[in-house]
Amino acid sequence: MNLRIFELERFQSLYENTVPYNLTESGFHPFTLKELLTSEEIEKLTQTVLGYGQTNGSIPLRKRIAALYKGYSEDNVLVTNGSSEANFVACHSLLKKGDEVAIMVPNYMQVWGIVEEMGCTAIAYHLREENRWAVDLEELKKVVTPKTKMIAVCNPNNPTGYILTDEEMKEIVRLAESVGAWILADEIYRGAELSGKETPSFIGMYDKVIVNGGLSKAYALPGLRLGWLAGDTKTIADSWAYHDYTSITAGILSHEVGEIALRPEMRERIFARNRGMLRENLQAVEEWVKKYSHIIQFVPPQGGGMAFMHYTLDIKSTDLSDWLRKEKGIFIVAGDWYGMDKYIRIGIGAEKDYLLKGMDILTKALEERFGV
Ligand SMILES: Cc1ncc(COP(=O)(O)O)c(C=O)c1O
Incomplete structure (x- = not known):
């Protein structure tokens, strides 16, 4: 192993x-559940038929998620068991043995472990504490080569809480575009900003972006085990094929509760x-x-x-x-x-x-x- x-x-x-x-x-x-939902909503939940449901995510839930990204519909969304499954599935859909992946460090180290296990080469680029954790774009420039198949970012970042500036996001996109690499943007902390200003998504900045989101962090609902991938329809369809092998579907009760949690007022x-x-x-x-x-x-x-x-x-x-x-x-x-x-x-x-x-x-x- x-x-x-x-x-x-x-x-x-x-x-x-x-x-x-x-x-x-x-x-x-x-x-x-009681803090989150009204008693009517809880009562309605008790009527849920405990079947598999729609395995890529119920349509109402995927519509709610799609609404978080400009120009996206439910076909741009795959619902997963937590964001960790989303990371796993995205890497397997987009990478193959021998590929190089540039990974933001420090970071939640899941992507690093997955790509190594797949036989890819993980290469770090850093957030610098001496610059209040700003990303070292000069280093990223050196690390990105024609062999780079993916640049992994985590924004807002785990563990530093750093949020990329618009200019930094644009430069990361420019570097990815220069070699045709994917950007895997882990945006699970989007919505957890101290300023109250929601961090922009990488979606819409470049064609080869796949975003990982979910309810475990900014929404304080990790027990639902509800995550997602958002991206172009082909990548989402390919990722769904992987999801058939990994977990088939997230739980049907989580689909229901997740749809409520993602309503704008909620x-x-x-x-x-x-x-x-x-x-x-x-x-x-x-x-x-x-x-x-x-x-x-x-x-x-x-x-x-x-x-x-x-x-x-x-x-x-x-x-x-x-x-x-x-x-x-x-x-x-x-x-x-x-x-x-x-x-x-x-x-x-x-x-x-x-x-x-x-x-x-x-x-x-x-x-x-x-x-x-
Ligand atoms: C940045 C980041 N991505 C993904 C995950 C995995 O999230 P989930 O619990 O939804 O699988 C975590 C969990 O700590 C995380 O910090």
């Missing part, structure tokens, strides 16, 4: 449900609730970091549910995460799982009291062990 262990997911899967304080969450505290309500949580929590985290600025540096995110911090303590990030979890009952993401030691990631989309309690435990632990 040529499969790199997907450490970010593996470690979270192992421990997130048993640790007393889990600060590894990368989205917002999820909604309950999107507004969901995003406003999440933005409020993010703003409040970020303020608390910024105050905390200020107190520890001699050991922790931090560029605040522009969106998403995470704080990605650089530290100078003499301990590897995996060891720090392990020690905090085993000895103090608090779980944070190690930068190592992004291939970036000396960083930690803390979820700031949690409920405020929970986050503050977790941060308090973290503070005491750091004081005890490192005397900071």
Whole structure:
């Protein structure tokens, strides 16, 4: 098996449900069904026939998704089991062994692992902390060659919360176009901006764009396992053929609830609730970091549910995460799982009291062990 262990997911899967304080969450505290829906909508859901449904996504759901992208119809959309299936299917539809793929780093490392397993070559281009996580376009220019078949972006970015400027997006498109490469744009955090200004999609900027979206992050509905691909009709049809092999379909109840969550007034309500949580929590985290600025540096995110911090303590990030979890009952993401030691990631989309309690435990632990 040529499969790199997907450490970010593996470690979270192992421990997130048993640790007393889990600060590894990368989205917002999820909604309950009761918080999200009216009692009439819930009653209607109980009448749902639990069949397969339309395997590429119900037509009403795909229409809702298509409405997020200018000029798109339901034929431009494939509904998947979470955005992770969307990433998997997109790579398999568009790439073959030997292809080169330029991947934004840091990033949710799923695409990296998939393309390596497929026998492609993954090549990093970076967001630079010294430039407030702006993308290094000079590096991307060097990395993109006629062998490049895909440029993978994550915008807004996991884990930095960086949002590409319009000029950066245009330059990425220009570079992709210059060699005929695909752009795989993971836009799962679109709608989770602190400013309230929704990040533009790559759709419509260039023909060879495939977008990955979903309800797990900006919509705070990861348990629905509802993601999608949006792209040209041929690529979507090819991806559907892969989806027949991977999961056949997302759950029918998720189709129903997802369609409601994507109504314009619901999107507004969901995003406003999440933005409020993010703003409040970020303020608390910024105050905390200020107190520890001699050991922790931090560029605040522009969106998403995470704080990605650089530290100078003499301990590897995996060891720090392990020690905090085993000895103090608090779980944070190690930068190592992004291939970036000396960083930690803390979820700031949690409920405020929970986050503050977790941060308090973290503070005491750091004081005890490192005397900071
Ligand atoms: C950037 C990014 N893309 C995709 C995924 C996978 O999302 P899902 O839970 O919908 O499969 C994640 C999950 O953390 C993510 O952060």
